[in-house]
Every structure is written in structure tokens, then in C-alpha cells.
Amino acid sequence: METTVKTHDGTGATSTSAPPVELQPFLHDACLTICAPSMAVSRPDGQIGGGPDGFYHGDRRGLSRLTVLAEGVPNAPISGGPDTAERASFRTVLRGLAEHSPDPAVTLERRRRVEAGELRESLTVVNAGRTAASVQLTVCAASDLASLETVKGGRPSRSVSPAQEAGGLIWADDEMTVRLTAEPAPEDVRCDPRRSGGEDPDGDSGDGPAGELRYRIELAAGESWTATLRCTVEDAKGAAFRPAEPRARAALAADAALDSADRGLDHWFARSCSDLGSLLLADPQDTDDTFLAAGAPWFLTLFGRDSLIAARMLLPLGTGLAAGTLRTLARRQGTRTDPATEEQPGKILHEVRRDGLQLSDDLALPPCYYGTVDATPLWVTLLHDAWRWGMSPEEVERLLPHAESALAWMEDHGDADGDGFLEYVDNTGHGLANQGWKDSGDAVRHSDGRLAEPPVALCEVQAYAHEAAVGGAALLRAFGRPGADRWEEWAERLKSRFRDRFWVEDAQGPYPAIALGSDKQPLDAVTSNMGHLLGTGLLDARESRLVAERLAGPELDSGFGLRTLAEGSGGYSPLGYHIGTVWPHDTAMAVRGLARSGHHAAAESLAAGLVRASVSFDGRLPELFAGHGTALDARPAPYPAACRPQAWAAASAVAVLQAVLGLDADAPGGRLSVRPELAAGYRPLHARGLRLGEKRFAVEVDAGGTPHVTGLPDVAVTAAGPESAGRPESD
Template sequence: MSGLQPLLHDLLVTLRAPSQVWCAPDGQVRPSGAQGAYHADVRVLSAALVRVDGAEPEPIGAGRVTGGALEATSLLRMIDGPGPDPTAMLRRRRTVAPGEVTEELELTCATAEPVAGRLTVRLESDLAPMESIKQGRSHAARTPEVDGDTVRWVDGATRVEVRAEGASVEADDSGATLGWDVTVEPGATVTLRWTARSEVPAVVTAPARPEPEWSVPTVVADDSRLAPLLRRSLEDLAGLRMSAGFAPDETFLAAGAPWFFTLFGRDSLWAARLLLPLGTDLARGTLRTLAARQGTTTDVDTAEQPGKILHEVRAGDLHVDDDTTLPPVYYGTVDATSLWVCLLHDAWRWGMEDDDVEALLPALERALAWMREFGDADGDGFLDYADASGHGLSNQGWKDSGDSIQWRDGSLAEGPIALSEVQAYAYEAAIGGAALLDAFGRPGADAWRSWAAELKSRFRSSFWLTDEDGPYVAIALDRRGAAVDTVTSNMGHLLGTGLLDADEERAVARRLVAPDMSSGYGLRTLSSTSGGYWPLRYHGGTVWTHDTAIAILGLTKAGLGDEAAVLVRGLLEAAPHLDYQMPELFGGNAVDDGPAPMPYPAACHPQAWSAASSVALLTAALGLAPSSEQHGGLQVRPITPSPVGALDVSGLRFGGSDVHLAMDATGRLENP
């Protein structure tokens, strides 16, 4: 039976893809909710609970050391000496590597006499699938096998094995207890260790190489929040690096932990696109990985079509709910194909090698052809979607929850749905694709520029609405071609794509920074004046970091620095409240409504495109963009005045070279 989706906001995570450990704030892994050690999409340990003389240590602090390491400190007053001061202590150090979790348990004391006790670690495993845990299903712990100091759980090809040097092992039907009798001398250290190694059949695996594909810039800014945000974000991204079995030499970013720890077309593409100022290697790996599974046939069950870029991959069917079951390789996305083309074009402009670009041009041509031949299912001239399988996603843009496309009164729009931002991605892909075809001497560029011009004209006549606050862009057209009248963040994705003219971009900018849309912590997904608004509705009032970042970049590209600065300052205002780890989403409450942004309690963290958004703040503040000329230079047009004050950045990358830039608080470059 399904229950409630487990909450994540108060859990600590330690990860190195494709492995992760979720624990309570004291470092203990208890058999409840989403807590546990995972490898691929299986929970290999559902409990790892430390006790001393039968009692849990008293926690005094826990937190990440790096993305792959955590330390928790506890007091051991059950074996401590007399006196008010705590003088016996346990440090629990957890390290996660692909397929491996190691814990060191370090005991020390400052007592007059040695302290002694029995330390135990209770381990349980349910080998439960991730999808079932997300649905809140309960799972019985499995009976382990014991061989000396080794404990293992096995289910077919899935296997987890725990070894603990010097420990006694006591097993029962629901788990095993590791035990050590310890004596700690004053001033000395006793260190105990256990390691779990896991094997799980999976489509995605550890990354192809150990080092990240991007540079790590050094940032000095008047705004003291920017540097720690960037540092934390890049550390989080390092833990999300993955490779796929069908493209084992390439690296991409998994969408997010814990639920989306795999390849997602849209998410992985956007994350790589946001990181382009730090290098093009991640973009190349992401493009190649997705091209390796580009659609070749028409399959209603998987939503595959020739030229289409996939939505996600899993090891088996994914049962989302009673009505939705996705096949292992699923193509139900309306935007990933256009975004793939956009990333290839942008990576080329940022300096991706011509040979690497040219090798991907056949996939580019197939992707462009998909937009024209398959993207418009109802023939109205706009890219749209409708699930034809009966068990796929009902909404197939980035706002993919069932209630995300709604009218201002809160009622749901009926599909096929043509999303506004999808038309912008398609326009940008057609123009960028044409530039690539021209540059490499391939035919078809003029036809795609004509296609884009016609789309632009149709869009202007179909998507614009006006209310008492002025003009704005509808989120979508419904099955009748009617413009769905909610005011949403989707229109922020249109900025800088070329789909809008300058006056239209200014109109959109005004709506985005108005109080009903800008919470002071970022951009709300839905206007607070809409009937369906709620600050904790997944796509109906929350703030998504990447959504805000995309709008920031579009505003900057459109020359609307004042409005971009409003949203830059909003994300920076939110960052310290979130411990500089921008989650998948957070509450849309205003700055003056409570002490901090409300946590969205089921939000994934880290999330690839959220973490990558920190780089977008740098990109916007400096006004970075490749020249429109082939093999041109890097344009630098800072927002003035600077939303982060004076800024000095070294370690950016363009065309394979390091870039150092500095500007004062007015936005004047000091080394143009």
C-alpha cells in the first residue's frame, strides 16, 4: 500500500554517484522514511544505528565535510567519568564512493581513568526499490547471511556486503549487529571501521573519469554570499557526475538526489548549458550520451520518435503512481530535443572543438527534423504534447506535475498542450541549428530560418494576453488553441531567445519582477494572484532556482540589467538560509513573510540545475556571452551597477583558455 512521500528537508545527504546515504541530523541512519544507503536505485542499507552500552550517543553536531564525506560528533555520557563536563566523545566519519560506504568510529576521552563500553552498529537492509520508497511504501527488513566478520544481503544480481574488522557479528531475521568491546585510555584514540560494498544492475554508473569536467573558479566579491554559494554548488555537482552504460566514456550530470539520480534529458542539458562558462567538456559528454539514445522509431509505449531526445532512463519500469508507469527508456518530453540543439550551438560558441561539433551534426539534423515532423501533433504550427500511451506523463514540459498547466481560476487546461517556453526553445534551436549548418557547409539553413520566422509570427498572434497589470505571455495554448491565462514564470524562458522583440521583452521583464511574481528570494512559478497559487505547491507558487536563473540570463542577454539584478539579489538572499545548497525548489513566501524561505519538504538536494544556477549568477553579473561571429571573442557587458558589488573572477574558460575578469561596484571592467 502506498503512503505519504517521505520528507527530505531535514535529512543530511552524502553522495558520490551512483551511491548516496541519507541520514538524520545526528548522523544516524534509522529505518524510517527515505533514510538509508542507496546504490543505483536500490536501498542497500535501511539502518545503520550506533549505540554504546545499549544507548544512542547524544549528538552535539553533524554536517558535511565535503560532498562525499560527513562527520557527526556525539557525547558518550553513558560511559563517561564523573563531573559536569562531557569528557568522552564519539566522532563518526562517513565516506561515500561509488558502490562503497565506509564509516570510521573514533572514540576519545579526557577522563581521569580509562572508559570502557560495548559499541554496536545495528545494520538492516530491505533492498527496496527507490520508486517504492518515494511512494511511502513500507518494506520488511531482510534476513542477512553471515560469514565470520562479513554480513551480506543478496537478491539476484543485487548484492551488498558489509565487513567490520575485529567485530563480533550477531544476526537475526531482520538484520545484524556489529559489536566491539572497547577500552579508551585518556588522551588516546580508538578507531573502529566498517565498510559496505554494493553491486546493483544499472543503466547509469560511476563517472568515466575521477576529475570534474569543469574549471573551479576563484571568486572574490563584495557580496560575501556569492563565493560560498559557488563553492558549495560545484562540490555538489561533483557528486552528481555519472556515465551511462551505452556511452561509458562520457560524463553527464544526474538530475538530482535521491529520486532522480539518473540521466534526464532536460535536466542534464540545462545543467551543462548553465556551466558552459567553466568549459565545454561536460556539454560534449552530455550531448554524446543523449545522441547515443536518440530516437530511431515510433513507439507509442515509450513515446519514442525518430530524432527525439529521451526524457529519462532507469534500470526497469518506473511506477510513478497508479495511473503512470514509465518504461526504462522513456521519451515523454516535449523540450529536450530542442534543448539538445541549443546546447550544441552554445557549446560551439563557447569553444567546443569543431571536430566534436561536426561529429554530432547528423544528430542535430535528426533533432531539427523531429521538431518539424513530429513535434506538432495537432497541426497548429506549435510544438505540443499529449500522452498517447495512457500510462505516461500527462505534462511533458519542465513543469511536469499533473496540475501545473492551469487557468487563472485554478482549473486545469486540457491537452494537447503547447507551452510558451517550448516555442522559444524551438525558435532558438532552429536559428542556432541554421548557424551550425551554414558553418559546416551542410544544407537546410535557410529553410530553418524561414521556419523560425513563421513560428515567431504565429506566436505573437496566439500567446499574448493583457490584464489590468498590462501585457504578458500565456503559459500555453490548450486543445482548442485558447491561451491559458495564468501569469507564470514560463515567460522568463523566452527572454534572450530571439522569439520576442525588445518591447515584448521589456513587458515580460516588468511582469517577472512585480511583487506577485518575485518573492524576494527568487521567481515564483505562478503569480500569487492566481486561484491555484499556494507557496508550497510544486509548480504552483514555489521558487525553482534554475527557473529564476534562466530568467536572469535572459534578462541580461536582453539588456535588462535592472530587472536581472532584482532576481540575482533574490537568490543570494535565499542562499544562506539554505546553507548555500540550493534545493530543487523552495517555498514562494515573500521575504517579509517569515524568517526565511519555507523549505519544500520533499525537494531533492542536491539538484543539478539548481546547483549549476550559481554559475548563471556569475555569467549575468559579468554579462558574459560569446560573440555572434564564428570563432569570435568573449563579450563582457556587466550589469551596472553590479548586483554583487565589486567582483574578481579567475578560472573561467572560453575557447579552451583561462579567463580572468574584474570589475568595480559600478560594473566597470578593470581589465577589459
Template sequence: MPGQADPPSRQPLLHDLVSTIAAPTTALSGADGQIRHTGAQGLFHADRRALSLVRLLVDGKEPEPVSAAVDGASRTRFVSLPRWLDGDSIDPTVRVDRTRTVTPGGMSETIEISSAAARPVTAEVSVELGCDLAPIERVKAGKNGTALSAEAAGDGRLAWRADGITVEVHGPDAHAKPGPTATLTWPITLGPRQRVTLSWSARVTDPAAVMAAPSGPAEWTDLQVAAADHRLGRLLARSLDDLRALRLTEAGAPPGHTFIGAGVPWYLTLFGRDSLWTARMMLPLGTELAEGTLRTLARRQGVKVDKRTGEAPGKIMHELRRGLFVVGDSELPGAYYGTIDATLLWINLLHDAWRWGMPEDRVAGLLPALEAALGWLAEYADPDGDGFIEYIDEDGRGLANQGWKDSGDAMRFHDGSQAEPPIALAEVQGYAFEAARNGAALLDAFGHPGAVRWRDYAAAMAERFRERFWVDGPHGRHPALALDAAKRPVDSLTSNIGHLLGTGMLSAAETEAVATLLVSPGMAGGYGLRTMSAGDKAFNPLSYHCGSIWTHDTAIVVDALARAGRGRESAQLARSLLDAAEMFDYRLPELYGGDDRGSAPRPVPYPAACRPQAWSAAAAVCLVRAALGVEPDVPGGRVTIRPLPEAPFGPLTVRGLRIAGAAVDVTVREGGAVEVTGLPPGLRVETP
């Protein structure tokens, strides 16, 4: 209508797209294999969209799609039919098999056209191509870039150039037509029972990219799992394949500084929290990834106070981009430190890697960063001095919420009202308690002073938390989500409290109360652990953080329950997560709907969820660890194994755990008997 405002741009949906990935490069297409200049589709490289259009045509028309099959994270095969070439045949006689392969910095396709017809078939095959080099944040905001015009670059070659970036395409034997919509064209003739194979490739050159592919193979060898429930092995295999494809390093970083990029497509970069949690979950596969992640983040550890970036001395960063990252009301600097938990998680990862057998000289080399991180906890984490770790976006252009539930409306009271910052999150106090004790253990072990101070800090934190966070309400007695600016407990029942389990901060009675609530129908009535109870007023099964189910969150709580000795509750949530994995074809997304099982026969996709996503993929390893109950203490000379008493996977054999650098096999028999082989000398097994 005249004068009517344009509708607001919205983040494009992802749930029905097919991703093919080799970080830092990703192709996102429809299920038909076509990349159209719409939504989040495109070939992306290092935070820019290199190709915004890749459309396969036969005789100027799109073949009808039949199937899409993922062949590992980096290869996808699409089958389609140009049925107008079938003549009078009832059955399809001409088919198109299109295989897409993504490599770091490039993509290639082979297009095989085969004919089962008894007569010759003549056609023209073409690929339409477009490029806008749109920044990823613009695409995330639901906007496109301006189409660039391709230039001819030789026989079968096209090129686009802008902002110092070059995208080159080559189609051997093709006729290349430049322009805003460029084309590669091949005329073909197929005799009876013949086939022809065409190919083309794209390559991106981006000297300003801050992310690059690591050299060499993955830092881990795959676990081999044999379980009565075969779904566990399928989930693990696909997840580890995705994790290999998500490996990244900073451009120009020293060798070995490998970490896992957070997720496709929006977060394929360094994220402190995500990369740390992923590395922590992956410790059963070795300590090399943990070391690379720790070193990468230590290189960028804060050294000054800067309200614009959120930096402070000793603080671990949140996110790294090539420049200003503008999404919605947020304007995040390229190196942004607006996270309240990454520094604590860094300390805990270093401690856990040491316990899994990270070489002592490597641990010792990171002790200055450890002491700086503890310095941040002492001097900057509690600005008002009330003894709790809290955050507020002082700049006003950063993230309003700086825990893992970082959406603007995540902090809700039971009545649905929103909490005002500064916010002190429940789980962050647990991370701080754990970091203080873990930091003390490392300081003592390596002869550094200060351990007594941090053990006293942890004991005092536990008492303060007990006095201020526990609430009585409609759900019973439980820890609040947070304290708000007025120090009022935010009394909704949320998954955050599950992260307190296994830290040692809760008493046995408190652990039992939390565990019981986490598997109550309001929290666990869907296909995993809801982020907020269905009994709270703000609950919405498709809310980002107020009712959805996050894969990593459920897996962390599964493991925490197991470590806290709550096997029944841990097994219940593990089974739910495995049910969801089966329904998502064993590639668990970032999050999905928290609908009740009684109303939804399968999980409802959250339409903007990243997939694959780092800590969602690493959740598979977390399930294996929880099922075995494996807790190494290499410095102490022991490995504890306490299988879940109600193991959801049946008898289980895991081959290829890495403890102190050695390959270790563990079998859990029917009835819980444990067999362990391959432990290095000096380590004993304890099975309490």
C-alpha cells in the same frame, strides 16, 4: 478503528535529512547520523536501497546528537555524546565522532570514541544493520521493502544477496552477528585521556545497474571568484563540489560520455532536460561536460514511433532507468521519451558549446544528430499542424505534463481551473524559435543545406506566438502560460515567460513588459522568482509548480534578463537567490516555498525537494555568467562582456573561465570597467 482503511502512502519528506553522495551512491540519514528503516533514509546505490538501517549504539543505547557537519559532498561528520558514561561530571567527558564517507558503490565510517575522564571507561559499541534492497520508486511512494536476512561471510563480515545484487559489510576486529537485524560489535576500554578508533565499510555489487561513476577527474576546473559580496564565492564552491559528486555515465558507455545526474535521491540518473540545462549553465567552465551530455543523449536519440515510450525519430529522451518505473498513476518504461523540450534544448546546447569553443571536429561529429533533431521538430513536434509545439500523453500511463513543470496540476488558468491537453507551452515555443535559428547557424557554418528553411520557421513562429499567446488580464498584458486543447490561452502569470527572454523572439517592448511583470511583487515578493503569481487563484507557496520558487528557474531568468539588457531586473532576482543560498547553508535545494518576505523571515523548505540537485547547483555558475555578461562567439572571433549595470555582487574578479579551451580571467571594476586576460589569439573583446 475496526474497518478503517489504512492511510495512503505518501512521498517521504527530505528537507531534514543529511545527504552524503558520490554518484551513483547516496547515504541519507537523520541529523544525528542514524539511518533508520523509515521514510527516505538509507544507503542507496543505482536506484536500489542497499542498507535500510545503520544505527550506532553505545551500550545498546543511542548517543545524544550534538552536531552534523558536511565536509564536502562525499563526507559528513557527526558528533554525539553517551552521557551516561560521564559519571558525576557536569561537562561531557566521553564523545563519539562519527565520520561517514561515500564512494561510488560503497560507504565507510570511522567511529572515534574519546574520553576526557580521569577514570577508565568501559563500553560496548555496536552498529545495527538492515537491508531491504527496495527499488527507489517504492521508497519514493512511501513504502518499504521486505527485510532481508544477513548471512555470515567471515570474520567481521556480513552479506545480503537478492535480485543479483550483493551488499557486503566488513567491520575489522568486530564480532558480526547475522540475521534480519545484523550487528557489528566492539568491546572497548578507554583509559584516562585515551581514544579508540573503530571502522566499518559497505560495498554494493550490482551488475544490472544502468548508471556508473565516470573514470577520471571532473571535466572542469573550478572558478575562483573574488567579490565584494563573499556569499557568491561560498555558493559557487559548495555547488561545484556537489556537481562533482553528481557526475555519472551510463554503464558500459565509452570514455568521455559524462553527464550530471539530476538529483538526490529520486533522480540520480540520466534526465534529458535536467542534464542538458545543467551542461548549458556550466559552459563557462568548459565544453567537455556539454560534449559528454550531447553524445550520451545522441546515442539514445529516437529512431521509431512508439506511443508506449514516447519515442519518435530524432527525439531526445527524457529519463533512463533499469526497468519499469512506477510512481503514482505513471508507469514509465526504462527508456522514456515523454518530454517536449529536451530535443530543442539539445540543439541549443550544441550551438552554445560551439560558440564557447567546442572543437569543430567534435561539433561536426554531432551534426547527423542535429539534423535528426531538426527532423523531429519538422515532422513530429506539431501533430495538429497549427504551428505550435505541443504534447499529450497518448499512452495514458506516462507523464500528463511534459515540460519542466511536469506535475499533474501544473497547467492552471488564472481562475484556478485546469487546462486540458494537448498543451502548447509558452517557453517551448521560445526554445523552438531559438533551436531553429541556432540549427540554421550550425548548418550554414558546416556547409549543410536547410538553413533558410529554419530561419523562415523562426520568423513565422515569432509572429504566430505574438498573435495567439499574448493576453490582457488582471496582471496586464503578458504571454499566457500555454494554449490548451481548444487553443485557448492559459492566462495565469507564470515564470515560464521568463524563458522567452534572451531568445530573440520578443520585441523590445515585449521584453520590457515581461521583465517588469517578473519582478512585480506577485512574482518576486519571495526569495526568488515564483512559479506562479500570488495574484492567481491556484497560487500556493508550497505547491510544486504553482507558487513555489525553483532555484534553476530563477537563475535561468536572471541570465535571460541580463542577456536581454534588463540589468536592474536581473540584479534584483540575483540578490534574492543569493539571500536564499545563505539561508540554505549555500546548498540551494531543487525548490522552496514562495512565501512573501514580509511573512517569512527565511525561505520555507519544500519538504520533498531534492538536495543536492544538478541544475540548482549549476545556478551558481549561471549567476557568475550573468554578472559578467560574458557571451563568447569563438567561430566569429569575439567575446562580448557586458557586466550587469546594477551588479548585485559589487566589484568582481573571476579566474578560470574556459573559452576555446583557454583559462580566461575577467575583472569588473567599480563603475563597470572591464579587464580581460588569457584570451587565446584570434579572439577580441567587445564591451558594448
């Protein structure tokens, strides 16, 4: 995704000048409740007001303020936070009311639920004291109807004056209508454009006109009072994608459960499964096809790369999400050459928004943008892997023409200069300068810190292309289509070229460079990108060992996961978006590759680091976090503007579980392999709700390390433990 902090020249490099007036708001202490494409962002005490706070729907902010205050007494929040992805609750003590001892007596409870297009809150005042209490409760609400782009950029917005309607408040413009109602109706509704919406520490839309709903509450000892607030959004233009049906959200990780000796892993897995359902969206062209939005709040829409990687990680929970993701992207696969959007025949898109994004003077993206070099090979690989995990042959076969177009793009357009590598360059002048997963302006560099000059050929993209060519060939051969031999030969040539051109050496030995630059020379920064090469077939055994050793070193392994750039490198910053932070999905992909290539000690260390980090984030790993590491910190510091939840960060829990269990599927061949080489620290372990095609199964690893598989009577299961290696076992 695009960088979240840029200098005015668009390079993303650290600026030594005075900070700009417009700063992206921080999120690290925010409470998010989500049901895509809607979400609420609030303070930890539940108050919505200031900075990025608000109730959003489809990249527009419906409410910029929703505060609840008992007037005339100190309001002391004592607890609050998300209960599930869609729900949160908060409790505040109203001090001094009905108190006859140091014990609090009267509390205000807020229980929030977000559904698509709707925010609902119940307000309950409870008097647990021995005498009556009188409470003046004021609900203050405001709206700026701002675009998410405006909020994310830290730009000022103009509040919209409310009007009264049926005992509530309404805000509207040409596209959006927002209504706030209450049951029971308030005694007083005020709509005064001269009244401030309250103090706003960030100096944004909170100072505009606000409306108020007022209640006078009289409670006898032991009594309680409840009201329900309901905010609804009507969007004439409509979000880019539809909300998924509740049944689809519930089915995404249905029955998936994990019980192991490590409660941190269990909690991370359970929390991730809950969050993933809240990020689910549906294709308006066929609402049965669902996919994961990339993350909240900034990327709650379709991102080709993110949605593909997350769906691939989740294949052990079923192929339905993968099928929906593949078809949604296939409908939008490039069919023509359009320099304005970077569309090309066969290319898979980068992102889709309801409106374009004007992120800076130098960075502006159209509503449908194709500026990504890696989504196209990742699409082919997901189709191959979904077939291996049991996607029906009929579904796979219908998508094969799209796979052939994607493979052709790698050769005809991905390799624009004919040197045999996939590379990118922004031809629009206002698109993403870097178009791999590390797409901030300062992400790709030499070891001394000098930045790359385009065109750039990333190391991991060559691995994705190799894996896509091999997987695509397997699909073509299995379904009797021509071209399999040609793509296998193409992959072999790519492997040979990569070995000749990408490998460099420093004092610690050989390693693959992050990329080739415009002069076709290696950009020799030591980065986490090399972890994506493992298990793709691009490396031989010796090369895999060298990469595994480098990943396991303290410069990259922070103890909480992989740093994106090795500590000590030129430009390294532990809070740099792609130059020193830790991204959970990045580490999980390395764990998967390490396990597939037999480097279990390094995989186990990195997996344990992610579990360790997840505990500090209460099971909801963010998009990224600081790379300071366990040598300095007992817990990881947040990256303040990170999305949380994020699809591929949440899906990483399933990817790590797959690596721990050593799961390898071959549904077309009727086989499943289970080799839990990483499970020592987690056993006994019991994983339920896994799927091979339509068949549900469970894996149990006992204390001695022996795996047992149930639920696959018609599948040849190889379950290899320390005393049963290679012995087939199936119930």
C-alpha cells in the same frame, strides 16, 4: 520531473479526503552524501534508519539501517552534516562517562565517505576525561534491497534477513549482494531475525530483521579508539550508467573560484561546484562521455531536459560536459515511432532508469521514456552554444546529423496537429500528463485554476524551438550544410504566430499565457514560464519589457526568486510543486534572459533573491523551496520532498555569475564580451577558472566597475565598464 504528490486520480490536485496510507517521505532535514550512482541518506545526527534513509546504489537501497549506539548511557548528538558532497561528519557526546565537571568528556565521531558502490565510515571514540571509560558500542544494520520507486512512493518494504560472513554481515537477492565488514573485527556478530532493527517512526522496514556488530571498548584517560565500517554493493544487473572517473569529477569545475564582495554568492558558487562533481555519471557506451544526473535522491540518472539545461549553464566552465551530454543523448536519439515509450524519429529522451517506474495506478514509465516536448530543441541549442563557447569544430560537425534530425522532429512530430506550435499529449494512457519542465498534473492551468486539457502548447517550448531553429541555422551555415534559410524562415513564422496567439491581458496589462490548450485558446495563468522567453529572440523589445515588468512584480518575485505561479492566482499554493514554489533554475534562466535583453534591474533583484535563499540552505540550494517570500519569512521554508543537491539548482550559481559578468562568447570568431551590468552589489569581484574552449581565463571587476580579463592573449575581448564601454581590453 514527475510530481511528488498526487491524488489517487492522478491529477495532482489537492485532495480533501483522508490522506493515503502511502506518503512520499520528507527529505528537508536529511543529510545526503553522494558519489553517483551511489548515495547515503541519513538523519542530521548521522543515523541511517527510517523513511528515505539508506545507502543506495543504482536505484536500489543496499542498507536501510546503519545506526551506532553506545549502550547504557545517553547519546547526545551535538553536530553533524556534509563536509563536501561525498563526505559528512557527525559528533555525539556519550554523557556521564569520565566526567568530573559539567564538561563533556567522551565523544563518538562518525566520518562518512561515499564512493561509487561503497560506503565507508570511521568510528572514533575519544576519552578526553581524567579517568578511564568503558563503552559498549553496537552497530545495528538492516537491508530491504528495496527499489527507489518503493521508497519514494512511501510503500512498505520487506526486510531481508542478514547472514554472517567473515566477521561481518551479508544480504543478497537475485540481483544485488550487500556486504558490511569492519576493521578491527567486532568481538561479537549477531544475526538474529527475531530482533527488531530499532524504533522506526515511519513504520517501514526498520522493524525487520537486523544484524549487529558489537565492540567492548576500554579507554584510559586521553586515549581514543577507531574502527572502520565498509559497506559494498555488487549489482549483477548493473546501474543504467557508470560512475564517472575521479579525474572527470575533479575536472568538471577544476580551478573555478569566485571571490566577491558578497560571501553568500561565493559560498553558493563553491558549494555548487563541489556538488556538481558528485552528480557526474558516465555513458557505458563510452565512459569518456559524462553528464550530470538530475538530482539526489529521486532522480540520480539521465534526464534529457535537466542534463541539457545544467550543461548549458556550465559552459563558462568548459565544453567537455556539454559534449559528453550531447553525445550520450545522441546515441539514444529516437529512430522509430514507438507509442509505448513515446519514441519518435529525431526525439531526445526524457529519462533512463535501470527498471521502469510504477508511480501510481495511472502513472507508469518504461525504463527508457521519451515523454518530453522540450528536450529536443534544448539539445540543438546546447550544441549551438557549446560551439560558441569553444567546442571543437570536429566534435560539433560529427553531431550535426543529429541536430538535423532534431530540427526535423520539431516540424514533423513536435507539431503533431500542424498548427505551427510544438505541443504534447500523452498517448500511452499511463505517462506524464504534462511534458514540459512543469510536468506535475496540476501545473498548467487557467488563471481561475481550471486545469489544462491536452494537447498543450507551452509558451517556453515555443521559445526553445525558436532559439533552436535560429541556432541550428547558424550551425548549418557555418559548416556548409543546406537548410539554414529554411529554418530561419521557420523561426520567423513561429515568432509571428506566437505574437498573434499567446498574448493575453489582465488588469495589469498584457503578458504571454502559459500555454494554448486543446481548444487552441490561451491558458491565462500568470507564471514564471514567461521568463524563459527572454533572450531567445522570440520577443521584440516592447514584449521583453512587458515580461520583465511582470516578473519584477511582487506576485511572482518572492524576494527569494520567482514563484512558479503568481500569488493570488487560482490554485496558487506556496508549497505546490509547480504552483507557487520557487525553483532556482527557473529563476536563473529568467535572470539570464533579463540580462541578455537589457533589463538589468529586474535581473539584479532576482539574482539577489537566489543568493539570499542560498545562505539559508548553507549554499546547497534544493530542487525547489516554498514560495511564501520575504514579506512573510526571514528565510525560505523547504519543500519537504525536494532533491538536494539538484544539478540545475547547483548549476544556477554559474548561470547567475555569467549574467552578473555579462559574459558572451564567440569562440569561432575569436571574441569574448564582458559587460558586468549586474556586478555593483558584488564588486570587487574576481572569477577564476573560466574557459573559452581550451583557454582558461579570469575576470576581475574592480570597485569602480571596470572589468579586466586575463588569460586570453589571442582573443578579442570587449570589456565594457562604466568608464570603458566598448573599449577592447585583453592581456
